Amino acid sequence: MRLRPHHALCIQKFTGHGYDDRFTEHMTEICETLQKFHETQVNIIYGCDELCAVCPHNRAGKCATLEKVEAMDAAVAEALGVEAGDALPWRELAARAREGVFETDRFKKICGSCEWFDLCRTTKI
Ligand code: SF4
Ligand code: SF4
Structure with a gap:
């Protein structure tokens, strides 16, 4: 699964609120998949990823x-010790996000x- 760095945070804090119904449904599916399959391989990318695919803010x-998103991605990547092109299990990425950010x-x-x-x-994980 391709993810941009800061989505390692958003996925863990997701409580069913999204930009619109389609986005929320899609994000719910992704979060459920990752919760069930901790070893899912995540490929770090800078750019539109699996969550962005159906986002109403995705413009072509x-x-x-x-600008805001790139700054977040850069800060999260540094905190998690990852860069574009890295591949690691979701379990590991999620743990780094908890310890390195939350x-x-x-x-x-x-x-x-x-x-x-x-x-x-205020969302407990
Ligand atoms: S506050 Fe952070 S974790 Fe929550 S949605 Fe925004 S970027 Fe994602
Ligand atoms: S397109 Fe932008 S606002 Fe939408 S999920 Fe991706 S990074 Fe977030």
Whole structure:
């Protein structure tokens, strides 16, 4: 599964809220798959990924909020010690996101400006 770095955070904090019904349904399927199959291989990419595929903010393969998203991806990649082209099991990526972001003050620094931050901040994983 191809994922951009910051989606390693969003997937773990997902509680069924998305940009529209199609996006939410698709994200629910992805989250359920990864919860069930921890060893799923994740390929890190910078660019539109599996979640972006049906996002209403995906404009011909580019995120409409690209600048913000690229900054988040860069910060998360650094915190998790991954880069584009890396491949690792979801279990490992998720653990790095918990230890490298959620359990540190990086969480607020990276996600503080996101519209979902209050929801994610209070969502237990
Ligand atoms: S605050 Fe935004 S970027 Fe951070 S995990 Fe939640 S949805 Fe993803
Ligand atoms: S297109 Fe942009 S807003 Fe939509 S899921 Fe991808 S990164 Fe997030």
